[in-house]
Amino acid sequence: KNQVEQSPQSLIILEGKNCTLQCNYTVSPFSNLRWYKQDTGRGPVSLTIMTFSENTKSNGRYTATLDADTKQSSLHITASQLSDSASYICVVSENAGNMLTFGGGTRLMVKP
Amino acid sequence: NAGVTQTPKFQVLKTGQSMTLQCAQDMNHEYMSWYRQDPGMGLRLIHYSVGAGITDQGEVPNGYNVSRSTTEDFPLRLLSAAPSQTSVYFCASSHSGQGRVQPQHFGDGTRLSIL
Numbered sequence: 550k551n552q553v554e555q556s557p558q559s560l561i562i563l564e565g566k567n568c569t570l571q572c573n574y575t576v577s578p579f580s581n582l583r584w585y586k587q588d589t590g591r592g593p594v595s596l597t598i599m600t601f602s603e604n605t606k607s608n609g610r611y612t613a614t615l616d617a618d619t620k621q622s623s624l625h626i627t628a629s630q631l632s633d634s635a636s637y638i639c640v641v642s643e644n645a646g647n648m649l650t651f652g653g654g655t656r657l658m659v660k661p
Numbered sequence: 662n663a664g665v666t667q668t669p670k671f672q673v674l675k676t677g678q679s680m681t682l683q684c685a686q687d688m689n690h691e692y693m694s695w696y697r698q699d700p701g702m703g704l705r706l707i708h709y710s711v712g713a714g715i716t717d718q719g720e721v722p723n724g725y726n727v728s729r730s731t732t733e734d735f736p737l738r739l740l741s742a743a744p745s746q747t748s749v750y751f752c753a754s755s756h757s758g759q760g761r762v763q764p765q766h767f768g769d770g771t772r773l774s775i776l
Binding site for chain 1: 665701702703704705706751753764765766767768769770
């Protein structure tokens with residue numbers, strides 16, 4: 550069964566600090582991996598999407614990495630801001646994108 | 662540009678009632694989909710559509726119907742509400758080439774409680 554595991558489940562950091570969120574998956578055959586940010590009470594917003602051949606992709610202070618050999622991805626947030634407080638969801642797509650597997654998310658809280 | 666618009670934002674129903682959750686997008690996206698999000702669980706796909714007149718079932722379709730008469734609209738119907746359908750429902754859309762059910766833009770959700 551395809552699975553996407555995210556860690557940690559929750560994280561508290563101080564404003565200005567960096568953090569890294571992890572996503573491990575067993576989805577096969579792999580098509581692409583997307584990271585979403587979901588603010589409380591809002592729908593998810595796409596941050597990055599990576600295909601098999603991409604190792605890293607940035608979106609402002611967000612940098613996602615992908616190791617397709619070990620089936621691991623990370624989302625690194627640099628110089629965190631209070632507005633980064635949200636849930637971050639990793640989603641992995643099977644070949645041709647016909648099926649998606651969602652991770653349970655990491656809830657990040659940035660404190661002043 | 663409104664993106665994906667969902668109505669209503671909140672709804673309380675009694676067991677056995679029926680209702681329709683509305684979803685509209687103004688980006689001319691071919692693909693639209695419905696998800697439910699429950700505490701402690703990832704988003705789960707209910708139904709999706711790859712274009713007007715074409716719909717298909719996702720992971721958890723039982724108890725829900727959809728139709729796609731236009732590119733813009735993709736309503737989700739609860740036939741006979743049950744407490745297990747208490748959840749937050751998200752509608753999503755994307756262009757072709759993103760994968761058949763790869764969501765690109767989400768609405769802000771409908772929070773549904775079934776008593």
